[in-house]
Amino acid sequence: MRGVSVEPVPSASTRFRRVADNLGSTMAESDSGDLSRVVATVRERIDPDxxxxxxxxxxxxxxxxxxxxxxxxxxxxxxxxxxxxxxxxxxxxxxxxxxxxxxxxxxxxxxxxxxxxxxxxxxxxxxxxxxxxxxxxxxxxxxxxxxxxxxxxxxxxxxxxxxxxxxxxxxxxxxRARLDDEFAADVRVFKRFLKGIGAYGSDLRTRGFSGYLTELLVLEHGGFEELLRAAADWHPPVELDPEDHGTRSFDDPLVVVDPTDPTRNVAAVCSAENVARLQHYARELLSDPREAVFFGSDPDSLSEEGVRGHVRRRGTHPIAVVFDTPDVVDDQLYPQLYKSIAGVESELARRGFAPIRSATFAADRAVLLVELSHRTLPNVERHDGPPVHVRPHAEGFYDAYAAGDDYGPFLDGGRYAVEREREFTDAAALLESETLFQVGLGTNVERKLREDYSLLVGDDVAELADEFGVELARYFDPRP
Amino acid sequence: MRGVSVEPVPSASTRFRRVADNLGSTMAESDSGDLSRVVATVRERIDPDxxxxxxxxxxxxxxxxxxxxxxxxxxxxxxxxxxxxxxxxxxxxxxxxxxxxxxxxxxxxxxxxxxxxxxxxxxxxxxxxxxxxxxxxxxxxxxxxxxxxxxxxxxxxxxxxxxxxxxxxxxxxxxRARLDDEFAADVRVFKRFLKGIGAYGSDLRTRGFSGYLTELLVLEHGGFEELLRAAADWHPPVELDPEDHGTRSFDDPLVVVDPTDPTRNVAAVCSAENVARLQHYARELLSDPREAVFFGSDPDSLSEEGVRGHVRRRGTHPIAVVFDTPDVVDDQLYPQLYKSIAGVESELARRGFAPIRSATFAADRAVLLVELSHRTLPNVERHDGPPVHVRPHAEGFYDAYAAGDDYGPFLDGGRYAVEREREFTDAAALLESETLFQVGLGTNVERKLREDYSLLVGDDVAELADEFGVELARYFDPRP
Incomplete structure (x- = not known):
């Protein structure tokens, strides 16, 4: 049911495709003759004969x-x-x-x-x-x-x-009334470009550009190259309305009002990160036109030793919740995984473990991976109270803590503060506790976790390389 | 030259006196008969015969x-x-x-x-x-x-x-034109109260209430008990102007316009924390009148083993810069120590070591003590870049990092981000480096540190108990 399966978290984290020879380019735009030659070469590979x-x-x-x-x-x-x-x-x-x-x-x-x-x-x-x-x-x-x-x-x-x-x-x-052969050819090139950079598809895993959206964008801008030049300069929210008949506003980074329905944004599913991805690669392609951008490929799978090397080099504390992938379609699975990893990451952040990045993968097993700055924390945590002058609130705070065995309450400037015992000093203990189920997991994810899950801590996450080597290679080389 | 020498940092941290039997009180006000009896007993001890x-x-x-x-x-x-x-x-x-x-x-x-x-x-x-x-x-x-x-x-x-x-x-x-015997007696009681709670004195170490300020406050409120009741309900900034002739505004928590100079705030030196301290103890005394508040005493000196016990219980990472105390008067020394410890603490915070609390002490040696959540940090640190759509800025950021061997740049939502190598992964290394001298130290403190200093890390700070046992006792029991 599922094929490739990196799923870095959209927006809170990483979602990227690595293009082979994409580094060190400068971004001054080159002349469009180069781009035309690249497009011609691409077309030889993608135009149906x-x-x-x-x-x-x-x-x-x-x-x-x-x-x-x-x-x-x-x-x-x-x-x-x-x-x-x-x-x-x-x-x-x-x-x-x-x-x-x-x-x-x-x-x-x-x-x-x-x-x-x-x-x-x-x-x-x-x-x-x-x-x-x-x-x-x-x-x-x-x-x-x-x-x-x-x-x-x-x-x-x-x-x-x-x-x-x-x-x-x-x-x-x-x-059909508007797409002539030349436009259709540009749509094919744009689709290939979006596939190459990993932004094609309105499924809820990709949250990218649908086929229909692709066609409308090429039509609206009058061709592939014109669209690239426009996108390179976009300032989201970008609002396009080909029939100039929109009747409502949208809270999306890209808005293309459906020519057949004034109330619908054709780009509603498209994430801010995929809009940024299009902008990034539009600039890349304009400054240094090359075919590779259209045919981004998977990186080499990372070995267990490779994962361990990255963890050592980074000096971080990765921790992974691993469980059997729920048996639901991708359009149900991935939103749940994204919601779950966002919940886990923000709970760990709230508790002081300072996540650096997170990702979620799914194949036979599903993974919620968070890379922490700290696996363990002090036993005490500071808790700021009200200003002393807010009398009823301040007295309530003081009385609540004065009888306990916390450090404080004490005065800090004009406020009370106290150093309380921290509930979780170990991120692993948190993820082994009922707190995991209170972070806003997706329904099917929660059900599977209730059945069984395991934790991988520190460089034990290297064990994941066997099933998710490509995904981990992307995670540890997140360049777009 | 110096006697007692705890100097917790005002406002950013702790400044406290512990009153012996001060715990677990509730704050409902008791009748003033009890307070009158307590005041009468205090007067027996402080009225000159x-x-x-x-x-x-x-x-x-x-x-x-x-x-x-x-x-x-x-x-x-x-x-x-x-x-x-x-x-x-x-x-x-x-x-x-x-x-x-x-x-x-x-x-x-x-x-x-x-x-x-x-x-x-x-x-x-x-x-x-x-x-x-x-x-x-x-x-x-x-x-x-x-x-x-x-x-x-x-x-x-x-x-x-x-x-x-x-x-x-x-x-x-x-x-002299206004203070009769009854007012003078109330001023004595108020001074003894401020001494008991550690807020008496307009020197730059205490940053508390001067004698003149004390007298004006009692006069303005018509007596000690009336002043207590008013202070318990203050909402700083509190502005008093006995002669109603003030000609400018002040940015202080407590303003008492000098009756002999409309441009001067008699309470200019008084810190927000000492105003809060007065409010706290005013409520304490009104709710549970007792003599002990007027005669707060030093806690027992903490032993080396006692310090180690607290560090273990707290699970934190204390670190102390220790040096010979500069030979300047207290009114020069303490502002410099406060400035220095604030600079050290905020630099360590900015670098990710998450300070919990800090203090500065001085006797023969001076100490800048910071208690950290983490002594060490990952090798990488996240650095957020501009939104991709801010084209010149975004291209500059991307080009600056794309050629390096950082992790990234990568897309995170609509922005670029990169994980860079962290300059200091060990707080001790930071405090051993030239960076210590860039945090805004006081002049004489900087000069002494340039001559020589040592670092105490972790429970090695217990060594300080010999010279600063009382100060460390207050640090580890910061209740007011």
Missing amino acids: AAERAALRDAVDELTARVEAELADRSLEADVLQVGSTARGTWLSGDRDIDLFVRFPESVDRDSLERYGLAVGNAVLPDGHEEYAEHPYVTGRFDGFDVDLVPCFDVEDGASLRSAVDRTPHHNDYL | AAERAALRDAVDELTARVEAELADRSLEADVLQVGSTARGTWLSGDRDIDLFVRFPESVDRDSLERYGLAVGNAVLPDGHEEYAEHPYVTGRFDGFDVDLVPCFDVEDGASLRSAVDRTPHHNDYL
Whole structure:
């Protein structure tokens, strides 16, 4: 279910892809002739050739005919639309996704739509299987392509949709009317660029740029290079509204008002860090155009000895909570992991262990990793009281502590202060206690932790290299 | 030169006197009958009896006659005034200070005033010696009293003074016109109270309440108990202006505009902590009146083993800079020690060693003591860079670090960050380096440290118990 699995925490921590030859560049912009040559080279690798296009067209024609036949057999009033990147010429060579939507009139009730949709899908793709997003659809292989057959309603516009997928045909219409071959080529280049830097995808693991967003951004700026130059100078929040019809405000670093729905931000899922990543690499590419940026690759897996070497060199105190990965889809898993690691990190910070960085990984096992400045702390911790002049509050504080065996209360300037016994002097003890469950874990993460988990402390985290060597290599070389 | 010598840092840290039976009291006010009985008992111990008064009067009369004779011998136009607490009946039994001012006309030039003043003083107190405050005077013993003979100018009012002591006769006139026997008795009680809690004295070591301030506060509130009740409810900044003639504003926690000088705050030297100390003990005394508050005593000296026990129990990392005490008067020494320990503490805080508390002591040796949460730190320290969108600044940051061998720069949310090598991973190494001299030490402290100093680290600070056992006892039991 899961493939690659570094998941440094977005925003509170690290989320990065390392590009091989990316160091030591200066950022003065070079001339665009260099960039054009690099783009031309990239295009040679990603533009689908005539044979690929023909094969795709044939498959789509055949599938469309089959769906229409099935609809006719059942006397169903519905039409068939090809949508997605393969419908708009914006797919990258080698991508094999065909999306066909079966569009029913709004008068059909939801149950019937689902039932008819699945019946037609199963008939057309007899070896396929049913999937459930917001509502069910059929997915399967056909002539070497991955095909999704999705039923939807024929709604007036994006704002009046009855299910989340009803927007898609409107997006498709909007883009097909505007994307000529040259724009489509620039979209492919931009997609490849975003993939290369690790910012492509609106899934909740990546929190990056969706395909639709990518296309709108290229259109809005008039091409790939123009978009790069604009992005290099963005001052988030950046607000774009291609149809100039937005009706609300958004609290996101990047806002692109959906041309088919004035109330929706197409970039809502895109994190501040991915916006910054785009800006960083836009500048990199403009100042020193090179193909490698488009084809960032995983670093070499770090060995156990390599992890130990970094821990020694850094002089820090890593600590990892390790547990069986909950069996939920990535769009549920990763938000929970991010929430959990943020909760663990901030609790450890609040308790004085001074986290330096944190990350979360998942494969068979899931990991919440925090690197601390201190594993242990003094037995006493200072607790500031109220100013002495706030009489009832000050007297309450003084009386509360005067009878105990804390150090104090004493006067510090105009306030009371006390040095109390610290609840946790060892971060490991904290993570072994019930306090772990009070930091705001995700539901499924909490459930798995309740079943069982283990702690790895100090350079024992090197044990993780076996399963997460690539992720640890990125963690210990976090350059973008 | 120096006697007792705890000097916890004012405001940034601790300054406290421990009162023997002061714990576990509740703070609801008790009836004032109890307080009156306690005050009556205190008065039995501090009111000068008839014999003491008579002896004082005789000594003053004899001294005054001698000074007048010396003035006449020299044909000097000047008068003699008795000033200070013994002139106003506000001294505590056993205090033996006589202050006589020799007041010259304003027409005398400063050199002549100093010359005549010293000549007369030396003639009257042939066994005395010359002291130099703002200008010179003679001090000596007479009939068992400590006598100061001080020349001053006869100025119009406090605001037009030619030397700092010219105010004193005006203060004296103002108070003598207002302090009857009953007020004088209350002033004595208030002084004894301030001495008991360690807040009496406007010297720069104590930064507490001067005698003149004490008298003005009792007058202004109409008595000791009334003053206590008012102080218990103060909300600093507290501003009093007995003559309602103040012409400027002050940035002090307690402001008492001098009745003889509308531009002067009599309480300028009084620290926020001593104002808070007065408030704390006013409430204590009102809620649970007892004599002990008036006669706070030093705690038992802490042994080396006792110090080690506290360090172990606290789990902290104390570190002390030890050096020969500079040979300057306390009013120069203590401000320099306070400044130095504040500088050391804030530098260690800035460097990540998380000080818990600090103190400075002085006897033959002087000590700058800081108690740290961590003696050592990781080799890396996080350094946050600018938001990526602030292009020139962000590019400068990235380029500055990209070529180095730091961890990063990397993206953290919308910003760059880097993990740099920490300059000092050991607090002892920092205090052994030139950095110690860059924290804003006092001049004489810096000079002595340049000559030589040693560091005591961890429970080696126990070695200090021999010279500073009482101070360390207070440090480790900081309750007020």
